[in-house]
Amino acid sequence: MTSAELTNAALTEQYQDHLLGVFGTPQRVLSKGKGAKVWDADGNKYLDLLAGIAVNALGHAHPRWVKAVSDQAATLAHVSNFFASEPQIALATKILELAKAPEGSRVFFTNSGTEANEAAFKLARRNAGTEEKPRTRILALENSFHGRTMGALALTWKEAYRAPFEPLPGGVEFIPAGDIDALTAALDDTVQAVFIEPIQGEAGVVELPEGYLEAARELTTAASALLIVDEVQTGIGRTGQWFASSNIVPDAMTLAKGLGGGFPIGALVTFGETNSHLLSAGQHGTTFGGNPLASAAALATLTVIEDDNLIDHAQQLGKWITAQLEQLDFVTDVHGRGLLIGFDLDVDTSAAVVTAALEHGFIVNAPTPKTIRLAPPLVLTQEEAQTFIDELPMIYRRATANLSAPSASKK
Structure with a gap:
C-alpha cells in the first residue's frame, strides 16, 4: 500500500482485519502530535482534550521527554x-x-x-x-x-x-x-x-x-x-x-x-x-x-x-475551564479537580457530543450517557481551551439536532 493510500478509511479497514476488536472501530487513525494537538492520517488537526485518557501529561513530542527517551534508548x-x-x-x-x-x-x-x-x-x-x-x-x-x-x-x-x-x-x-x-x-x-x-x-x-x-x-x-x-x-x-x-x-x-x-x-x-x-x-x-x-x-x-510549575497551571486552568463551562445553559453540573473535569449535559447525548466534537476538531470522552470527560495534557494553554469553549455550543447543537425541541435545551 502506497503512502497515498494510507488514509483514515484504508487504515481503519486494515485495523478491523488484523486487530482484535475489543475496542470497536477506532474513531480516527492518528499519525502525529505536538503539544496538545494531534493530526490524523488524512491530515486533519485536533485539539487533544483527553491526552490518551489522562496519560500524555506533557502532551505529544515534548522535546525534553523525547530527548530523555532517545538518550536512554541509546544507552x-x-x-x-x-x-x-x-x-x-x-x-x-x-x-x-x-x-x-x-x-x-x-x-x-x-x-x-x-x-x-x-x-x-x-x-x-x-x-x-x-x-x-x-x-x-x-x-x-x-x-x-x-x-x-x-x-x-x-x-x-x-x-x-x-x-x-x-x-x-x-x-x-x-x-x-x-x-x-x-x-x-x-x-x-x-x-x-x-x-x-x-x-x-x-x-x-x-x-x-x-x-x-x-x-x-x-x-x-x-x-x-x-x-x-x-x-x-x-x-x-x-x-x-x-x-x-x-x-x-x-x-x-x-x-x-x-x-x-x-x-x-x-x-x-x-x-x-x-x-x-x-x-x-x-x-x-x-x-x-x-x-x-x-x-x-x-x-x-x-x-x-x-x-515548569504544571501543578499550579493545572489547578488554575482547571478552575478557569470549570467557570466557563458553568456559564453554558446546556451544562447542568461541572465536577472534578484540576485538569480532570466532568460536565453533565441536560440530555443524555454525550456520545453524540463526542462525535460532533471530533468533527469540529476536538477530542473528548463520554464516560456516561450524560457526562463529558476532559483530561487534557497539563501543558494545555488557556488560549487553546478557549477554542473549545467557543465551539462547544455549536457542537452541542449539532449533537442534539435530531432530538425533539422541548428536550434539546433548557431554553
Missing part, C-alpha cells in the same frame, strides 16, 4: 529483574519524595494501572490475619474502576465488565461510594483492605465527599485493614496536586497513566516499613516493570512537571 533500554538500573532507582526515590512517604516506604514498578492494582490486590491478601482470626474480605466502592485483569476486575463495580469472566477472585464486596456509615458498618477485623479512587473517573469524574478519605483512613486504621488508594488516573499532577489523596497517608497507592507521560509504566507505592514487608522476595514480579527506558520517560515527565 540501556531493558535489563531483567536480576539487575537494577540508575533510572529505576532515581525514579523510585523521586516518587517517594513527592509522596512525602515515611521511612521504610517502597516502590514496585509495573507496566500499567491494572498491573499496579493487581500488585495491590496481592498486597491486600497478605494482610491475612491469624489462623484463629483470619481476614478474608476486601471492600471496594460502587461505581469503581480498577482495571481489566482478573484481580483488578474483581475490584471493578460494573457488572457488564465482570460477569463474562466469572468466577473472579473472591472475597470482594462493594459498598456505596462516599457513604461513611456504610463503610463503618462493613469494616471489622475480617477486612483485609479497602480500595478507593479519590475521584471515580469511569463513573463520570465523581469526587468523593469532603472528609470521606480522612474517615476511611481513621476507620481502616482502627480495624487494622489496609487503605489502598487508586491514583492511576488522578495522580501525577492531574488534579492540581501531585496526588489527589495527599491530605492523608494511605497504606498503599497505585499509579500509572500520567507517570510515564505516554510511555507504559505503573507503580505500587507502599507506605511505611510494615506494609512494605507484606510482599517479600519471590511473591510478585514482572519482566518489563521499571525498565531503564520506562523509568527515564517517567523521570523526565516528573522533572518537566516540577520545573
Whole structure:
C-alpha cells in the first residue's frame, strides 16, 4: 500500500482485519502530535482534550521527554529483574519524595494501572490475619474502576465488565461510594483492605465527599485493614496536586497513566516499613516493570512537571475551564479537580457530543450517557481551551439536532 493510500478509511479497514476488536472501530487513525494537538492520517488537526485518557501529561513530542527517551534508548533500554538500573532507582526515590512517604516506604514498578492494582490486590491478601482470626474480605466502592485483569476486575463495580469472566477472585464486596456509615458498618477485623479512587473517573469524574478519605483512613486504621488508594488516573499532577489523596497517608497507592507521560509504566507505592514487608522476595514480579527506558520517560515527565510549575497551571486552568463551562445553559453540573473535569449535559447525548466534537476538531470522552470527560495534557494553554469553549455550543447543537425541541435545551 502506497503512502497515498494510507488514509483514515484504508487504515481503519486494515485495523478491523488484523486487530482484535475489543475496542470497536477506532474513531480516527492518528499519525502525529505536538503539544496538545494531534493530526490524523488524512491530515486533519485536533485539539487533544483527553491526552490518551489522562496519560500524555506533557502532551505529544515534548522535546525534553523525547530527548530523555532517545538518550536512554541509546544507552540501556531493558535489563531483567536480576539487575537494577540508575533510572529505576532515581525514579523510585523521586516518587517517594513527592509522596512525602515515611521511612521504610517502597516502590514496585509495573507496566500499567491494572498491573499496579493487581500488585495491590496481592498486597491486600497478605494482610491475612491469624489462623484463629483470619481476614478474608476486601471492600471496594460502587461505581469503581480498577482495571481489566482478573484481580483488578474483581475490584471493578460494573457488572457488564465482570460477569463474562466469572468466577473472579473472591472475597470482594462493594459498598456505596462516599457513604461513611456504610463503610463503618462493613469494616471489622475480617477486612483485609479497602480500595478507593479519590475521584471515580469511569463513573463520570465523581469526587468523593469532603472528609470521606480522612474517615476511611481513621476507620481502616482502627480495624487494622489496609487503605489502598487508586491514583492511576488522578495522580501525577492531574488534579492540581501531585496526588489527589495527599491530605492523608494511605497504606498503599497505585499509579500509572500520567507517570510515564505516554510511555507504559505503573507503580505500587507502599507506605511505611510494615506494609512494605507484606510482599517479600519471590511473591510478585514482572519482566518489563521499571525498565531503564520506562523509568527515564517517567523521570523526565516528573522533572518537566516540577520545573515548569504544571501543578499550579493545572489547578488554575482547571478552575478557569470549570467557570466557563458553568456559564453554558446546556451544562447542568461541572465536577472534578484540576485538569480532570466532568460536565453533565441536560440530555443524555454525550456520545453524540463526542462525535460532533471530533468533527469540529476536538477530542473528548463520554464516560456516561450524560457526562463529558476532559483530561487534557497539563501543558494545555488557556488560549487553546478557549477554542473549545467557543465551539462547544455549536457542537452541542449539532449533537442534539435530531432530538425533539422541548428536550434539546433548557431554553
